[in-house]
Amino acid sequence: MGSLLDDLESLVDAPSSFSAKGGERGTIKPKANFDAEQDAAALKKAIDGFGTNEKIVIEILTTRSSAQRQLICKAYEKATSRCVLLQGAGTKDKVLIEIFASRSNQQIKALSDVYFKETKKQLTAALEREVSGDYSKALLLLALGKRDESTTVDVNKAREDAKTLYNAGEKKWGTDESKFIEILCKKSIPHLRQTVIEYKNISGKTLQQSIEGEMSGDLENLLVAVVKCVKSVPGYFAELLHESMKGAGTDESTLTRIMVSRSEIDLLDIRAEFKKLYGHSLLSAIKSDLSGDQCECVKAICGGDD
Numbered sequence: 001m002g003s004l005l006d007d008l009e010s011l012v013d014a015p016s017s018f019s020a021k022g023g024e025r026g027t028i029k030p031k032a033n034f035d036a037e038q039d040a041a042a043l044k045k046a047i048d049g050f051g052t053n054e055k056i057v058i059e060i061l062t063t064r065s066s067a068q069r070q071l072i073c074k075a076y077e078k079a080t081s082r083c084v085l086l087q088g089a090g091t092k093d094k095v096l097i098e099i100f101a102s103r104s105n106q107q108i109k110a111l112s113d114v115y116f117k118e119t120k121k122q123l124t125a126a127l128e129r130e131v132s133g134d135y136s137k138a139l140l141l142l143a144l145g146k147r148d149e150s151t152t153v154d155v156n157k158a159r160e161d162a163k164t165l166y167n168a169g170e171k172k173w174g175t176d177e178s179k180f181i182e183i184l185c186k187k188s189i190p191h192l193r194q195t196v197i198e199y200k201n202i203s204g205k206t207l208q209q210s211i212e213g214e215m216s217g218d219l220e221n222l223l224v225a226v227v228k229c230v231k232s233v234p235g236y237f238a239e240l241l242h243e244s245m246k247g248a249g250t251d252e253s254t255l256t257r258i259m260v261s262r263s264e265i266d267l268l269d270i271r272a273e274f275k276k277l278y279g280h281s282l283l284s285a286i287k288s289d290l291s292g293d294q295c296e297c298v299k300a301i302c303g304g305d306d
């Protein structure tokens with residue numbers, strides 16, 4: 001990871017997606033004069049015609065908001081008894097970590113509501129059956145969506161928590177994981193930003209480095225993701241996008257999931273962080289990594305060059 005995200009001094013005033021309102025920093029906005037049935041009919045025509053007209057499909061699916069796409073999907077299903085968007089479910093830990101480390105309380109609440117509406121099951125109860133150990137404790141705390149939301153920072157309290165983390169990890173033979181979980185999964189984002197700065201002063205190492213040294217497996221991955229999101233949610237996603245495309249091949253499900261899920265939230269900020277971290281634009285990375293219709297679709301969601 002580049003040194004930019006380790007520039008802790010700039011943290012406190014940097015924008016945080018945890019407080020971004022929907023639509024403000026996205027590339028996709030809801031379409032005005034939206035008509036779900038009209039779009040569904042156009043899609044049906046494009047798909048059923050002699051060879052699929054990808055251009056129309058891409059144009060429609062990348063210029064409507066997620067809520068509008070759901071409505072198109074319903075209208076399309078009604079008209080054709082087929083579904084146009086396939087929901088990649090799966091409870092892979094990579095996805096769980098990405099979601100619960102990066103979402104605000106409000107976003108987690110919305111997610112839980114949708115989950116309950118569709119499955120008639122509580123999200124936390126379903127998670128409890130999927131995961132175990134300290135990792136499970138941390139994930140369930142995050143999935144409750146009860147992170148402290150106060151915006152004021154008490155520097156002394158942040159220093160106290162930094163000291164607690166230092167004593168529970170670097171200073172201790174073994175590790176007291178529960179202290180890390182309690183602080184990182186419950187305290188407010190502004191408080192944790194200050195704690196990250198205080199931690200470096202006390203320990204000499206960054207908090208991320210200490211977690212990487214003290215823990216392993218999914219717990220390590222989850223808490224490192226939380227620390228990255230505390231510093232910068234757009235930076236965290238820029239890094240994941242970079243990883244999904246680097247080397248031979250592409251992690252298409254990660255790439256698509258992030259592009260679609262952030263397109264109405266903070267994709268403009270993610271693009272800016274990507275350029276800062278890697279020296280080239282997200283669009284140029286997409287162009288050199290993907291091809292064909294998939295490339296056109298992801299490029300359209302990206303929304304422009306930087």
Ligand SMILES: [Ca+2]
Nearest residue numbers: 169170172174
């Ligand atoms: Ca230790």
